[in-house]
Amino acid sequence: MVDKILKGNGLYWGWLTLLLMIMGAGAVAYLVQFNYGLGATGMSRDVTWGIYISQFTFLVGVAAGGLMLVLPYYLHDYKSFGRITLLGEFMAIAAVAMCLMFIIADLGQPMRAMNVILHPSPNSMLFYDMIVLNGYLFLNVLCGFVVLSSEYRGIKYPNWVKPFIYLSIPWAVSIHTVTAFLYCGLPGRHFWLTAVLAPRFLASAFAAGPALLMVIALIMKRTANFDVGQTAKDKLVTIIGYAAIINFFLLGCEVFVGYYSNIPGHMHTLDYLFFGLVDHSTGVMHNNLVPFMRASVAMGIVGIGMLFLARKQKSDAMLATSCILIFVAFWIDKGLGLVLGGFVPSPMEHVVEYVPTVVELTVTAGVWSTGFFILTLLYKLVVAVKRDSEATLKIS
Amino acid sequence: MDNTRRKFLKLAGLTAVAGVTVPMLGSKALAADHGGGHAAPAEHGGGHQEEAPTGVRQGLVIDTGKFHDNPGLAEKCQKVCHDYHNVPKFPTSKDEIKWIWTDKFPNVFPDHSHYKKDDRMSSMNILALCNHCDNPPCVRACPTKATFKNKDGVVMMDFHRCIGCRFCMAACPYGARSFNWRSPRGSEDGHPFIENYNPKFPTRMRGVVEKCSLCSWRTKQGKDPLCVEEANKEVEGAMVFGDLNDPNSEISKVLRNRFTIQRKPSLGTKPSIFYII
Amino acid sequence: MYDKGKVLLGLAIFLVLALSVVGYNMTAGDNKKPEPEDAKLKGYTACVKKTDYMKSSHMVLLNQWRDEVIREGKREMVETADGSLMVEKSLQNGCMKCHTSKVKFCDTCHQYASVKPYCWDCHLAPVEPTDGKEAH
Numbered sequence: 148m149v150d151k152i153l154k155g156n157g158l159y160w161g162w163l164t165l166l167l168m169i170m171g172a173g174a175v176a177y178l179v180q181f182n183y184g185l186g187a188t189g190m191s192r193d194v195t196w197g198i199y200i201s202q203f204t205f206l207v208g209v210a211a212g213g214l215m216l217v218l219p220y221y222l223h224d225y226k227s228f229g230r231i232t233l234l235g236e237f238m239a240i241a242a243v244a245m246c247l248m249f250i251i252a253d254l255g256q257p258m259r260a261m262n263v264i265l266h267p268s269p270n271s272m273l274f275y276d277m278i279v280l281n282g283y284l285f286l287n288v289l290c291g292f293v294v295l296s297s298e299y300r301g302i303k304y305p306n307w308v309k310p311f312i313y314l315s316i317p318w319a320v321s322i323h324t325v326t327a328f329l330y331c332g333l334p335g336r337h338f339w340l341t342a343v344l345a346p347r348f349l350a351s352a353f354a355a356g357p358a359l360l361m362v363i364a365l366i367m368k369r370t371a372n373f374d375v376g377q378t379a380k381d382k383l384v385t386i387i388g389y390a391a392i393i394n395f396f397l398l399g400c401e402v403f404v405g406y407y408s409n410i411p412g413h414m415h416t417l418d419y420l421f422f423g424l425v426d427h428s429t430g431v432m433h434n435n436l437v438p439f440m441r442a443s444v445a446m447g448i449v450g451i452g453m454l455f456l457a458r459k460q461k462s463d464a465m466l467a468t469s470c471i472l473i474f475v476a477f478w479i480d481k482g483l484g485l486v487l488g489g490f491v492p493s494p495m496e497h498v499v500e501y502v503p504t505v506v507e508l509t510v511t512a513g514v515w516s517t518g519f520f521i522l523t524l525l526y527k528l529v530v531a532v533k534r535d536s537e538a539t540l541k542i543s
Numbered sequence: 544m545d546n547t548r549r550k551f552l553k554l555a556g557l558t559a560v561a562g563v564t565v566p567m568l569g570s571k572a573l574a575a576d577h578g579g580g581h582a583a584p585a586e587h588g589g590g591h592q593e594e595a596p597t598g599v600r601q602g603l604v605i606d607t608g609k610f611h612d613n614p615g616l617a618e619k620c621q622k623v624c625h626d627y628h629n630v631p632k633f634p635t636s637k638d639e640i641k642w643i644w645t646d647k648f649p650n651v652f653p654d655h656s657h658y659k660k661d662d663r664m665s666s667m668n669i670l671a672l673c674n675h676c677d678n679p680p681c682v683r684a685c686p687t688k689a690t691f692k693n694k695d696g697v698v699m700m701d702f703h704r705c706i707g708c709r710f711c712m713a714a715c716p717y718g719a720r721s722f723n724w725r726s727p728r729g730s731e732d733g734h735p736f737i738e739n740y741n742p743k744f745p746t747r748m749r750g751v752v753e754k755c756s757l758c759s760w761r762t763k764q765g766k767d768p769l770c771v772e773e774a775n776k777e778v779e780g781a782m783v784f785g786d787l788n789d790p791n792s793e794i795s796k797v798l799r800n801r802f803t804i805q806r807k808p809s810l811g812t813k814p815s816i817f818y819i820i
Numbered sequence: 821m822y823d824k825g826k827v828l829l830g831l832a833i834f835l836v837l838a839l840s841v842v843g844y845n846m847t848a849g850d851n852k853k854p855e856p857e858d859a860k861l862k863g864y865t866a867c868v869k870k871t872d873y874m875k876s877s878h879m880v881l882l883n884q885w886r887d888e889v890i891r892e893g894k895r896e897m898v899e900t901a902d903g904s905l906m907v908e909k910s911l912q913n914g915c916m917k918c919h920t921s922k923v924k925f926c927d928t929c930h931q932y933a934s935v936k937p938y939c940w941d942c943h944l945a946p947v948e949p950t951d952g953k954e955a956h
Contacts, residue, residue, distance in 0.1 A: 184725040185724050185725075186749075190637075191637035192639050192640075192718075196713060250708075254706050255723065255750025256707045256750040259704070263686045265687075266687045266689075270683050271685055272684070274686050332683075333684070334716050334812060335807060336716075427649065493718055494717050702942060742912070743913055745942040759893070
């Protein structure tokens, strides 16, 4: 079965080569960072987490988003998702792999990472994050491959895997909830200290994950002649659209609570993200995230509108555009604003901004490429197996 | 194998739940008159009252007025601390490491009103350091117990164990923690980051978090922390160190007689550093 | 199974290559380096534990000291095995007070055993008696 990934056209090999090259650059950049220390990044005493942890946070969402593709098929027997469910599980594998790589990239002493297991600390949310992320990776690898290999052999998946499939559903919710708890349980970081953080994480995840899958599905339709089907796409539009709307509703709640209560701590980061914030001790205005955050909101709203329009007009091009808009909007919202914004202002109410370095961006690109590399191989496998099994069905 | 691991994790989870709930079920008795609770602003009511003390809880009182009247004293305290502990000095502020430093009133006490305050207070440079909270969020966040509260109530760092995840830095509401973004033993343009190594104390390595340890290596011998010793050398009573839970300690007497404030009391971290303004 | 022959041949080649290293070591005979000599200290009669224990397990003791001192606050001094001296439970301010040369005392053996402990990434070695330079 695995040999299927070795058969591909020029486009397939070209794409893999490109990814490998970026991965190589990322590895070199990581070596630079490893030898110099995390000072090779743009992080500082006041902004102690940067693009690594924000990518991690966003990608946990992408992984959890796989739930929206798995749940209808297994729990509600929604047959139209037959071609998409496995894609969702495998997307989760690639996303969790990226998450783990981003965590390692962010550690000051990566060689000691095992200390988390050697000295288990159940009071730390990071301890639970380790458990849920590795557990989710395990569950998806198990379920994904058992289901796929059953399909390869032309049989229904065995019953013993069912409990694992059902377990993976609440588990998907848990990974993003625990990730939100990393932030929202910290006193003194007002922007994160909100009970709607976990729900908002889930809402944006349930939009961003399926949106990425939709884009990939549309690409595969063109390049691999693999169509997930109109019904599945229409249903995905509903899922992405409503999840995105809920995310904006929750963002609106945050804005209301901040500005109506008029509590400075609750307004500071929102000010910083959308309007810019003045450091009172220096009088300098800091606003380098403002264009991104405003673009994020605009792209998100336009994306939602376009998404439903695309379904009505049955336009794949518009559908792809709207999903890219939503994905990028939520990437900015969570992959930039949420983590970086939370550090502004600093605990001593200074405003220190963060700008990633080239080293950091290269490592980040390398990790994303590794993720897409894994994703490509897995999807190649799924497409090949699905085609074979469907062809056999037609003949018989 | 996997099964035993899962069992263990389950057990660990249950332990965690138990660990969280037991102290909550415990006595919520209001602090006695010598407790730290008196510093909580009155309008917050009883919510921020500290529980009845148990064990040793080392703390500090900083008399900001005495530092204001003696310019340069705070800097001397910082120097003696940073010199002894081999704290490196980096040319860029983003790499900065500090255990004890000064800032203005609105920055040290952002929660307190600083509107139309007197000129003296507005111009004051106030010492800031780790608050050695009785309820430290950094300790809660640490995934390896590299930072923990010791028997003297001091929040310690075990540099051998720290993996450099910086969760504690995100958790600390006081900006008291620094990270070794690069090797403290290095140099730039011929200037070593540590000018004179103190052979009695280790340096740190890159990739770990560090902060004030309230000189636990000294206080065990019955001495005051370095900053306290340095400050009192010039101005008696500029800083007072002692056990907050011992009603007869000097610090408890000072706290009974003077009005003091703590940093960000509303967060429930119960800082052990008190300020006479 | 397809290509059974090729697979088996490949496995055989791998095994031969992997084992050749062990074989070389066993047959090549006298490729052993001389064991480093004990760095005997003048003026001291005993360490905190027996020499054999210190040779094999000093790192265990150091870890134990570290946990006691930092985590449990047990900073009291310890006695040498013959009770002749009180020693601080500290690599930098204990061990190296007697064993004043890191190069002779630590490095020789660690190089021989090909281990790279990270003690000196943080702890400061005493000034070497010979070249007079601080080694950090």
